[in-house]
Amino acid sequence: MVNWIWMGMIVISVLFGAINGKMEQVAEAAFGGAQTGVTVCLGLVSILVFWMGLMRIAEDAGLVSKLARLLAPIVRRLFPDVPPDHPAMGYILSNMSANLLGLGNAATPMGIKAMQELQTLNPDKTVATPAMCTLLALNTASITLVPTTIIAIRMNFGSLHPADIVAPTLLATIISTGAAIVVDRWYRRKAGRPPKYIQPTRPSSASPPSSPPPRPLTPPGGG
């Protein structure tokens, strides 16, 4: 997908450049764009070095697990079909706390571990469970407290108040995360009764794990 967008933009640029007689500007822009890219990244070094140093202190001081404990009561309600004492819950909480603190590098491995644990509860290993979809929805919306990269770029281009986007970002991220939770809930209900989970500790005699209930492979309502 990204490959096509990238290639498409370049090819269309050359076509438009030819039609508009702006070939010279297009050629200049190619090198100018590359230069801006490097300049911007070098400008990011200062803030990212400082911020990631600060965030390492937060990590070492146990702020991630502290935050996870605070979030636990809310998060358990978002994942009603994951047992509260299951290891998956621990990883989900770490993933969300790390996201909240802007620790992207720590959040992703935690999220993947959470997915692996959720997979052990999954009767069909190729189809996502509702809990997996909820975890994904939370990660795509990604609550961010401080958008460091953007602040750094604004600073490098001489903004008078580089940090004044913190408040609107927070407002927007709360709304989009709320929306993600609501929409996820809606689809979860629409998809019908949640599938029976494999109970690793005590298999129930009523439904033997060898015969999971039939379930549509494609989401109802079509693509």
Next chain:
Amino acid sequence: MLDLIQLVSTWAIPVIIAFIPLYAAFRKIPTYESFIDGAKDGFSTAIGIIPSLVGMLTAISMFRASGAMDAIIGLFRPLFERFGVPADVLPLALLRPLTGAGSLAYVTDLIKEHGPDSFVARIASTIQGSTDTTLYVITVYFGAVGIRNSRYALKVGLISDFIGFFAAVAACWLLFGLV
């Protein structure tokens, strides 16, 4: 209320910067050593995005210089401006769920073209900061455990991106537009 929200912007970062080392000191963590340890990662992160940002910025700069960007944005300008949305953020709405580097490059381009404190650049910055790259997250998370049928996950991600886009525009109108 607005003053309170503006206050969050000014105070959030200094308070976080002071709180974290203080908290760590109470927990008997060697703050400075931790800092140096983590700071090393910042350098490689910043350098690590050079290739993708250069690639995307080159394509976007060419696209703008050729006049293609104006042609496309111009088509949507009347519709967007009726709702108080600068049409220049339209490409961002399309790029954001697909490619993190691409949308970051476009925000950089807008900041460069319109100035960092322009309304357009502020909206773009808010959109960039308030959501993640939906397609990338789905690929990484589901790919890691071999899920092939993602059911409704993509729809949920895209719908919340769509709502987040308007939330970002509304938040900027609320905080910067009425001044």
